[in-house]
Amino acid sequence: MKTSKEQALFTPLQIGAVSLKHRVVMAPLTRSRSIQPNSIPGDLMADYYKQRASDGGLIIGEATNISLTSRGWLGSPGLYLAEHVEGWKKVLKGVHAKGGIMFAQLWHTGRASHVTMTGGATPVTASVNPTYWENPAQVVSTPDGWIQPSPHRALEVKEIAAIVEDYRKAAQRAKDAGFDGVELHAANGYLIDQFLQDGSNQRTDEYGGSYENRSRLLLEAVAALVSVWGGDRVAVRIGPGGTFNAMHDSNPEPLFAYVAEQLNQFNLAYLHIIEPRVKGNIVIHENQGPVASERLRKIFKGKIIAAGGFEPDTAEESVVKGVLDAVAFGRHFISNPDLPKRIEDGLPLAEYDRSTFYTFDPKGYNDYPAYSTQYASK
Numbered sequence: 001m002k003t004s005k006e007q008a009l010f011t012p013l014q015i016g017a018v019s020l021k022h023r024v025v026m027a028p029l030t031r032s033r034s035i036q037p038n039s040i041p042g043d044l045m046a047d048y049y050k051q052r053a054s055d056g057g058l059i060i061g062e063a064t065n066i067s068l069t070s071r072g073w074l075g076s077p078g079l080y081l082a083e084h085v086e087g088w089k090k091v092l093k094g095v096h097a098k099g100g101i102m103f104a105q106l107w108h109t110g111r112a113s114h115v116t117m118t119g120g121a122t123p124v125t126a127s128v129n130p131t132y133w134e135n136p137a138q139v140v141s142t143p144d145g146w147i148q149p150s151p152h153r154a155l156e157v158k159e160i161a162a163i164v165e166d167y168r169k170a171a172q173r174a175k176d177a178g179f180d181g182v183e184l185h186a187a188n189g190y191l192i193d194q195f196l197q198d199g200s201n202q203r204t205d206e207y208g209g210s211y212e213n214r215s216r217l218l219l220e221a222v223a224a225l226v227s228v229w230g231g232d233r234v235a236v237r238i239g240p241g242g243t244f245n246a247m248h249d250s251n252p253e254p255l256f257a258y259v260a261e262q263l264n265q266f267n268l269a270y271l272h273i274i275e276p277r278v279k280g281n282i283v284i285h286e287n288q289g290p291v292a293s294e295r296l297r298k299i300f301k302g303k304i305i306a307a308g309g310f311e312p313d314t315a316e317e318s319v320v321k322g323v324l325d326a327v328a329f330g331r332h333f334i335s336n337p338d339l340p341k342r343i344e345d346g347l348p349l350a351e352y353d354r355s356t357f358y359t360f361d362p363k364g365y366n367d368y369p370a371y372s373t374q375y376a377s378k
Helices: 043-052 082-097 130-134 157-177 191-196 216-229 252-266 291-297 312-320 331-335 339-345
Strands: 013-015 018-020 024-026 058-065 101-107 140-142 145-147 181-186 234-238 270-274 304-307 326-329
Touching (some): 043 058, 082 101, 101 157, 157 216, 181 216, 216 234
Parallel strands (some): 024 058, 024 326, 101 181, 234 270, 270 304
Antiparallel strands (some): 013 018
């Protein structure tokens, strides 16, 4: 690794209205540690995010539900109650005290849910596909453990405006809590992605069929977030070619090219791309480069942050080549709360423990030490 003065990762970056001092971004990481039963961010979460904040560094908060009926993962936090706002205020206080910047990621899980998570409501999606909930390999996190999702139903056109309004209200609550911006989660097989890709969207109305129609919910949700924040504090996360949550599309490259082109109208803070070499948190194509970012860089006019299987050296290389502007690290940020400093100084990275990724206590969460503490006595 080059010295810090030579590293492109440690040069400033302007993303919309926000100025970053470096380009090592903390990716949104579902960790299941909110206080139950109402999914309130508590002291454990506040400590976790404060540990990982850095001066002028961007944290993208974990996927955060916009309503009770949008929930699909036990332990994930919300932004639909006043108590959520108060909980997030504590988180933001710690992040901002260290000079950090934090965006909220807004989330509706769609069909990837169970009635025990939605208050009894049937999960909703673009089109009904029984093979999804009948597949024993397809599971969701619930109070009863990891079980198959509940049968879902297709949203009626007249219901969609209320979903968009839930996004707008959550964006306002994020502003009330003190976030610096918001990111729309439109990837990984959740509701927005379920409308985008024709493997899950078989509609024949104005929300199905053409790229324009399948992108309609995404663009309506973005417009709702922009109405609260302005485009320069709004971002979108997409997963071109992603297969997590049983997703697929018959022709993904032109679909996501259309999405990227349409997003240009909003002058977003950034576009967040999950590279297709990962599925969930597993790298499935070890030697594949950031192919999605390379394609969409030619179309999207704003800043691009990419995530998915990056190491410090490949992140540096991608920024130097201009393929992307910043890199979001996930797994390494879990076990290295001081990840930017470790990368900048060429320090060794601590190993992560997958068995604690989605558990509910401090082990494997906020008990990873910074390098200065970990190696001080060695």
